[in-house]
Amino acid sequence: MEQKNWNLLDEALGLNNNNAKPWPLCGRFVLVEDCVDTSAAFVLHQILKRSFSSHPSSAVVFLAFSHPFSHYDRVLRKLGCNLAAQRDNGRLFFLDMLMLQCPDEGKANHDGLASVFEQIERVITALHQDKKFISIMIDDISFLEVAANGSSNDVLNLVHYCHTLTSDSEYGCAFIALDHKDIYLNGDRTAVMLEMEFLADILVKAEPLATGLAKDVHGQLMVLDKETQHRHGVSTVKTHNFHFKIKENGIECFYPGTKI
Amino acid sequence: MADSICRTLRDGALEGELAPTLTIKDSLASPFAFHVFSHILLQLSSHVIAQKSQSQGIVIVALSRSPSSYTSLLKMNGMDVASSNKWIHILDCYTDPLGWKDKARKSANVTDPSQQISLATSSYKTVKDVDKLFLVIAELGRGLVGENKARFCVAIDSLSELLRHASMQSVAGLLSNLRSHDQISSMFGLLHSDLHEERAVAVLEYMSSMVASVDPYHHSADGQKGCLESSLYDQNFTKGKFNVRFKRRNGRVRVTCEEFKVEPGGISFSPVSSVDGTVIAGIVPKVQFNLQLSEKERIDRSNVVLPFEHQGNGKPIQIYDGRRSLEESNSEANPISSGKKEDSAMGEIIYFRDSDDEMPDSDEDPDDDLDI
Numbered sequence: 001m002e003q004k005n006w007n008l009l010d011e012a013l014g015l016n017n018n019n020a021k022p023w024p025l026c027g028r029f030v031l032v033e034d035c036v037d038t039s040a041a042f043v044l045h046q047i048l049k050r051s052f053s054s055h056p057s058s059a060v061v062f063l064a065f066s067h068p069f070s071h072y073d074r075v076l077r078k079l080g081c082n083l084a085a086q087r088d089n090g091r092l093f094f095l096d097m098l099m100l101q102c103p104d105e106g107k108a109n110h111d112g113l114a115s116v117f118e119q120i121e122r123v124i125t126a127l128h129q130d131k132k133f134i135s136i137m138i139d140d141i142s143f144l145e146v147a148a149n150g151s152s153n154d155v156l157n158l159v160h161y162c163h164t165l166t167s168d169s170e171y172g173c174a175f176i177a178l179d180h181k182d183i184y185l186n187g188d189r190t191a192v193m194l195e196m197e198f199l200a201d202i203l204v205k206a207e208p209l210a211t212g213l214a215k216d217v218h219g220q221l222m223v224l225d226k227e228t229q230h231r232h233g234v235s236t237v238k239t240h241n242f243h244f245k246i247k248e249n250g251i252e253c254f255y256p257g258t259k260i
Numbered sequence: 261m262a263d264s265i266c267r268t269l270r271d272g273a274l275e276g277e278l279a280p281t282l283t284i285k286d287s288l289a290s291p292f293a294f295h296v297f298s299h300i301l302l303q304l305s306s307h308v309i310a311q312k313s314q315s316q317g318i319v320i321v322a323l324s325r326s327p328s329s330y331t332s333l334l335k336m337n338g339m340d341v342a343s344s345n346k347w348i349h350i351l352d353c354y355t356d357p358l359g360w361k362d363k364a365r366k367s368a369n370v371t372d373p374s375q376q377i378s379l380a381t382s383s384y385k386t387v388k389d390v391d392k393l394f395l396v397i398a399e400l401g402r403g404l405v406g407e408n409k410a411r412f413c414v415a416i417d418s419l420s421e422l423l424r425h426a427s428m429q430s431v432a433g434l435l436s437n438l439r440s441h442d443q444i445s446s447m448f449g450l451l452h453s454d455l456h457e458e459r460a461v462a463v464l465e466y467m468s469s470m471v472a473s474v475d476p477y478h479h480s481a482d483g484q485k486g487c488l489e490s491s492l493y494d495q496n497f498t499k500g501k502f503n504v505r506f507k508r509r510n511g512r513v514r515v516t517c518e519e520f521k522v523e524p525g526g527i528s529f530s531p532v533s534s535v536d537g538t539v540i541a542g543i544v545p546k547v548q549f550n551l552q553l554s555e556k557e558r559i560d561r562s563n564v565v566l567p568f569e570h571q572g573n574g575k576p577i578q579i580y581d582g583r584r585s586l587e588e589s590n591s592e593a594n595p596i597s598s599g600k601k602e603d604s605a606m607g608e609i610i611y612f613r614d615s616d617d618e619m620p621d622s623d624e625d626p627d628d629d630l631d632i
Contacts, residue, residue, distance in 0.1 A: 111360075114358070114360045114363070114364075117360050117361075117364075118360070118363075118364040121361065121364055122364070153424060156424065157357075157358060160357065160421075161360060161361075164326065164354060164355050164356070167326035167328055167329070167354075167355075168326070168328045168329075168332075169326055169327065169328035169355075170326075170355070191455050194288055194452070194454055194455050195420075195424075195452075195455055197288055198288065198291060198420075198452055198455075199324075224497075226291075226497075237497035237498065237522075239497070
């Protein structure tokens with residue numbers, strides 16, 4: 001466990017910091033933003049892998065909106081992590097939401113995404129009794145919006161409720177969500193993105209290189225760690241910028257210009 | 261101007277006037293309104309504890325922060341949380357704003373996992389009902405300070421969140437009800453201005469007697485593109501500008517500007533002028549010689565005794581300005597040197613001015629009447 005090959009992404013997220021907390025992301029909201037040119041799904045894969053491999057008492061509640069379990073199982077197997085085994089161990093709860101469709105507004109049983117939250121909370125109460133450190137992961141906020149019939153307010157309500165689970169007085173979960181930046185580009189629809197950015201404790205932005213596509217560099221990441229005030233009295237902001245290259249069995253992160 | 265904001269909120273409302281209201285607004289480029297909010301909350305709390313303020317209690321309407329984060333905020337700043345029940349009460353609209361958890365727990369019969377929250381807290385589960393929210397706030401305040409003339413202060417930690425749940429009109433109605441409530445001494449709220457239409461922001465600004473706006477130190481030239489310029493980002497995330505607009509009763513508006521700096525211990529404010537120097541120093545192009553003075557050089561320069569000022573030897577300072585000085589006109593228009601007979605060996609310059617209307621050392625060309 002000591003001799004892990006931490007890469008820059010792990011360091012930026014503070015995952016290498018083992019002595020601070022049992023699971024360094026506890027109580028924090030990590031928002032991952034990507035765009036069409038550069039997908040940031042690998043950030044979720046990386047966090048999943050680290051959570052299972054280096055923190056024996058952690059568990060993940062995964063809300064899948066964009067890909068089925070078999071997809072993640074295949075990807076994570078390449079990274080050296082067996083999701084099926086983790087699921088059988090009770091450390092991964094995979095909630096398949098691919099076919100989720102909320103009833104339309106105005107119908108009798110319209111309660112927004114309350115039922116989704118109810119499912120999440122039920123799993124978490126069970127896990128909490130086992131003294132597990134829980135991460136909630138949503139693999140695509142934009143599909144959540146589709147499921148909610150385009151009601152961004154419903155989405156924000158669910159995000160808010162998931163955020164409440166990160167507070168100390170509740171379960172102290174970690175909450176990780178992925179969203180696409182460029183679908184909010186025009187005008188009045190930006191509120192969802194902005195609101196989530198205000199909420200986020202750690203913001204991960206993936207962008208293509210400004211100079212265009214390159215063979216050795218697949219994009220650049222910016223990790224913005226807003227250390228909020230209620231954590232041990234510190235409130236400093238750290239930013240990390242680096243380039244990455246996605247490989248078959250992992251990612252390579254390096255500072256701009258240091259790749260030979 | 262953070263001090264004068266705190267003073268105004270502390271002094272509270274006059275009889276028969278609306279309570280002073282502060283809106284703190286920020287944007288994503290400089291998201292530090294909550295730092296300002298906590299700063300003001302702490303200042304006001306210490307005034308309340310010392311009984312120096314008009315209000316005797318604070319009701320915090322928590323929409324975007326958990327009650328436990330307020331507990332740790334107070335603890336961290338050395339306030340006695342145990343005795344705080346007398347003057348602070350949190351209305352928790354954060355944990356369960358829509359009653360989802362409540363519903364789930366009722367059906368599944370699960371007990372609330374909340375542990376010991378040492379601050380007095382009541383939860384509110386129907387944020388959409390703003391009229392009821394007003395009644396609850398007023399009731400909680402009465403519970404803190406009693407039925408009599410005593411007043412309390414209301415802090416709303418996110419007007420943005422409130423605006424998301426309820427319509428503009430109802431939020432404006434809530435604010436105006438709170439302002440005109442005769443037991444409320446002052447109130448302040450937080451707003452993320454880029455989440456709303458300009459219209460909504462303007463409405464809230466109209467309804468507040470003070471608007472504190474937290475602005476980035478440097479505006480990046482083209483919004484999104486500048487995001488990856490880390491140095492700019494770093495700078496915007498440690499300090500910024502703090503603009504405050506005060507509106508007096510008579511309609512006078514005063515705008516002040518300050519700088520703030522975010523430090524591990526909280527937020528600190530400084531007058532903008534002291535930092536202007538460094539800004540200019542940053543603009544001056546890099547040259548091999550030094551254009552600026554260091555502090556020591558500045559002091560040394562101010563100590564230099566200029567020639568012709570015979571200072572320090574007891575005599576009054578005399579600098580000849582071309583006219584007869586008062587002293588000499590008293591001694592009946594003697595030539596300037598006449599009083600110094602004993603120095604006559606040294607040689608002297610005798611000068612009589614032609615007339616008093618000639619300006620000394622005038623810039624006029626003495627030869628301009630020449631006709632060549």
